[in-house]
Amino acid sequence: MRSTVKDVAARAGVSPKTVSNVVNGLVPVSESTRAKVEAAIAELDYIPNLSARGLRNGRSGVIALALPDLGTPYSAEVAHQIVEVAHEQGWSVQLEETGHDPHRELDLVSKARANLIDGLILNPIALDVSAIRTGGNLPPVVMIGEVEQHQVDHVGVDNFSAARDMTLALAAGGRRRIAILGTTENRRTATANIRTMGYRQALDDLGIDHDPHLEIACDEWIPGGSARALGNYLRENQLPEAIFCFTDSLAIGALSVLHLEGHRVPQDVLIAGFDDIDHGQFAVPALTTISFDKRALAEEVMRLLRGRMADRKREPVQLTLPYQLISRASSAAH
């Protein structure tokens, strides 16, 4: 027969209310009491009744984090920070991968309530945010990454300015043949679009004409994708003076193919990335990149999400985090 909360209480020598407090995790319980109750739960193989989980105000204590692809280092670092901050604040994090599929993104938003998720942190890639109903019907959502919308709480970085700054930095010393790597042909991404606009703005600032041959498409934002794209490009085009890769992962693929083809970085071509992933600093040579505080992102996201849970009707908040251009050996002046 299935054990009940009373069985656990009797075994642990505490009141049923104390068992409930341990299970719910909402009320502080002394370590020794907690240990006794947990031992009794384990010994009796007790499965708490769902309604015993203390879902005050219908809360489950679980938030969902939806990322396009968890397997990339940038996503992993962001997920790590969000999981860490959420845990510190008592939330469990359920992980969802959208796989660059706008239908899956919309599906997650519409199902968040039904799936007993208290809130959703969404890094959309292709989501048509106009498809998201605003107002009371929306689950508490905070978006991260690049989105062109103002209806939903959002934490991001000024990608336009960051891309312009990086392009200007690569142009220092009079370089004019500055390429970008990572524009996309087969899928829409706000990230690629905004960084491309920042790049073009820098060229305008410098009085350099846009050369479409210097905008190198790469749909797959992984090292293998950029190695293939840049390898193909170099068979038919001259080596640019500098290449601004739209992510560090793209830059790592670029460094690999340039090494294999005998081009020296930075002597023959400057390389820069974006994201400041942990491995970028240890690339050969070390990667110049755009950095922002991923821990601060996680903290702001959780702050906005809790605020949205508390007040579903408040005006959407748009937060912009500062970024830093970090110059390393891959773009060292020569």
Place this chain on the structure above:
Amino acid sequence: MRSTVKDVAARAGVSPKTVSNVVNGLVPVSESTRAKVEAAIAELDYIPNLSARGLRNGRSGVIALALPDLGTPYSAEVAHQIVEVAHEQGWSVQLEETGHDPHRELDLVSKARANLIDGLILNPIALDVSAIRTGGNLPPVVMIGEVEQHQVDHVGVDNFSAARDMTLALAAGGRRRIAILGTTENRRTATANIRTMGYRQALDDLGIDHDPHLEIACDEWIPGGSARALGNYLRENQLPEAIFCFTDSLAIGALSVLHLEGHRVPQDVLIAGFDDIDHGQFAVPALTTISFDKRALAEEVMRLLRGRMADRKREPVQLTLPYQLISRASSAAH
């Protein structure tokens, strides 16, 4: 007033049972019916009663995945595969980070039932598995990674043989001063211990005496950790002929510091890693490594976990996946 399942059914023009089927996700429902019900749920801001979530046999549809640190590329790639396979099979994945803390590992095991987790996939680092009670009290658990135990279902790779094979490969051509990088001083890890034993076995096979100066300690298994450890080592020791790094992340840090100090890879020293992370293939030079099929790992883990849920009393299963030594430029013969 809070909406009920009847309100949703009326709005969608379906029966309450159909609403329940959509919410539970256990019974197939046509796409058009699902869309109508989900629209009604969103419009009415309906929050399903917990007991409506269809927890047949007390199941929540959620499994937990506990990793030491989600932020490293290897963990991220494994997590990505497990989340993908779990989703395909209808499970949500709740993510837990143990942060190399054995107490947190034990805590997760003991709380899995109380937290309404149907099963737990655990990659233990320091867990004293003898602390885990066996038999009916244990939640359904499958362990991955290196563990020295036979009481719990486990999927892994033969790390001893893989480390021996890699050491023998690096010794080909008569090299004798072969170092390892990644032994640990301040924390116990089964992974480091087993790989060290495989390395020493290879030296025995080759008739090479163990030289403790060639076992380079590094507690932090990230590029920054190995760059520091190897940098310090090289100030007081001669460059080895080859360095077998216990992970690709350690190897990437090693490549970085060797590049900065003017040592050429592979001309001056061979480098190898372990894990075959996506970025390793695009390191400069490309990394020799031990590879295994991470998708197959995820499939076997989910198969064992479902089997354990179905039969809590069956004998523990130990599955060993094949591995492959992939030779790339970082260890190319010269």
